[in-house]
Amino acid sequence: MTTAEFIIGHSADDAGERKQEMRKVLWALLVALAIHLLIGYALAVYGGLLYSPFSTAEDKPVELSFVDLSTPAPKNTMFVENDESKQTEAPKDKTFESNANSIAASQGAAVADMPPIPSQEGKDRPNFDLDTHPYSLPNQGAQPQPSTPPQPSATPQLTPQPTPISKTDELAMLTSTPRPTVQPTVATKPQQPSSSYQPMKERTRSSGSISNHGISSVNALGTPLGRYEKMIQDAIGSRWYAYVQERMDLINLGTAQVVFYVDRSGRVKNLKVIKNTSNEAFANVCLQSILEIQVPPIPEDVASTLPPEGLDEQITFTMFPN
Numbered sequence: 001m002t003t004a005e006f007i008i009g010h011s012a013d014d015a016g017e018r019k020q021e022m023r024k025v026l027w028a029l030l031v032a033l034a035i036h037l038l039i040g041y042a043l044a045v046y047g048g049l050l051y052s053p054f055s056t057a058e059d060k061p062v063e064l065s066f067v068d069l070s071t072p073a074p075k076n077t078m079f080v081e082n083d084e085s086k087q088t089e090a091p092k093d094k095t096f097e098s099n100a101n102s103i104a105a106s107q108g109a110a111v112a113d114m115p116p117i118p119s120q121e122g123k124d125r126p127n128f129d130l131d132t133h134p135y136s137l138p139n140q141g142a143q144p145q146p147s148t149p150p151q152p153s154a155t156p157q158l159t160p161q162p163t164p165i166s167k168t169d170e171l172a173m174l175t176s177t178p179r180p181t182v183q184p185t186v187a188t189k190p191q192q193p194s195s196s197y198q199p200m201k202e203r204t205r206s207s208g209s210i211s212n213h214g215i216s217s218v219n220a221l222g223t224p225l226g227r228y229e230k231m232i233q234d235a236i237g238s239r240w241y242a243y244v245q246e247r248m249d250l251i252n253l254g255t256a257q258v259v260f261y262v263d264r265s266g267r268v269k270n271l272k273v274i275k276n277t278s279n280e281a282f283a284n285v286c287l288q289s290i291l292e293i294q295v296p297p298i299p300e301d302v303a304s305t306l307p308p309e310g311l312d313e314q315i316t317f318t319m320f321p322n
Contacts, residue, residue, distance in 0.1 A: 074139040091219040098220035099230035105214030117208035135200035254278025263310040
C-alpha cells in the first residue's frame with residue numbers, strides 16, 4: 001500500500017525570499033516609526049513656540065489697591081457771582097461757588113426733575129443771569145490803561161551844589177565796603193481791590209426745582225476760590241467793555257469762547273480761542289482783555305486744591321443785538 005502524505009512545506013528558495021521580504025517589512029516599519037516620532041517631536045516644539053498653555057516663568061505676586069470711598073472726590077463747582085451787599089448766612093447745601101453767600105429762592109413755581117435753580121421769566125439767552133442791570137466801568141467810564149504808562153513830565157528844579165570832598169574822605173569812600181541795607185519783608189494777603197465796575201446782566205428765562213419763594217437766588221457759598229474767581233472776571237470784564245465801546249464800529253455780532261489757565265503766580269497761560277462766530281476784531285478784543293489783566297498770586301489755600309497748571313478758565317463773550 002502506498003501511503004500518500006500531505007506535507008505542507010517550502011523549498012529553500014522560497015524560504016530565502018520570505019526572509020528578505022520580512023526584512024523589508026521590518027525596515028519599513030522602523031522607518032515609518034522614526035518618521036512619526038520625528039513629526040511628533042517637530043509639532044511639539046513648534047506648538048510650544050507659538051503657544052504655551054503652562055507658563056514656566058515665576059508668577060508675580062498679586063498687587064491689591066485699597067480705595068477709600070467714604071469721602072467723595074472733589075468736583076468742580078460752577079461759579080455764580082453774588083452781590084456782596086446782599087450777602088446772607090451760609091447755605092446748608094453748597095450748589096454753586098461764589099464770592100458771597102446766598103440762599104436759594106425762586107420767584108416762580110418749582111418744576112420737578114429740574115436743576116436746583118430758580119424759575120423766573122426773562123430773555124432767552126444761553127447765559128444764566130438772576131437780575132438785570134447795565135454795566136459800569138471802574139471810576140465811571142475810565143478807559144483801559146496802556147501797557148506802559150506815560151512818564152510824567154519833569155519839573156525843572158534847582159540842583160544844589162555838591163560839597164567839596166577832601167582827599168582823605170575820597171580815599172576812605174573808595175576803600176570802604178558799603179553795608180547792604182536789608183529791607184524787612186512783610187507777607188501780605190492778596191485783597192480784591194474795591195471797584196465801581198459791574199458787568200451788564202439781563203435776567204434770563206429759566207425753570208428749576210427751587211421751591212422756596214423769594215427773590216431769585218441759588219445756594220451759593222462764598223469761598224476763597226470764589227472771591228479769586230470774581231477778581232479775575234472783574235479784571236477781564238472792565239477791560240472788555242471799554243475796548244468794545246472803543247471799537248464798536250469794527251466788531252460784528254457773535255460769540256467768542258476762550259480758554260486759558262491762571263498759574264499760581266497770577267499770570268495767564270495757554271490762551272486760545274476755541275470758538276468764534278463774530279469777526280477777527282472781536283476775537284482780538286477778547287484776547288487783549290485777558291492778556292492785560294494783573295491779578296495777585298493764587299492764595300495758598302486755593303492753590304492747594306487746584307491742579308499743577310493752576311486755575312482752569314473758560315469764558316464766553318457775546319455781542320447781542322439791541
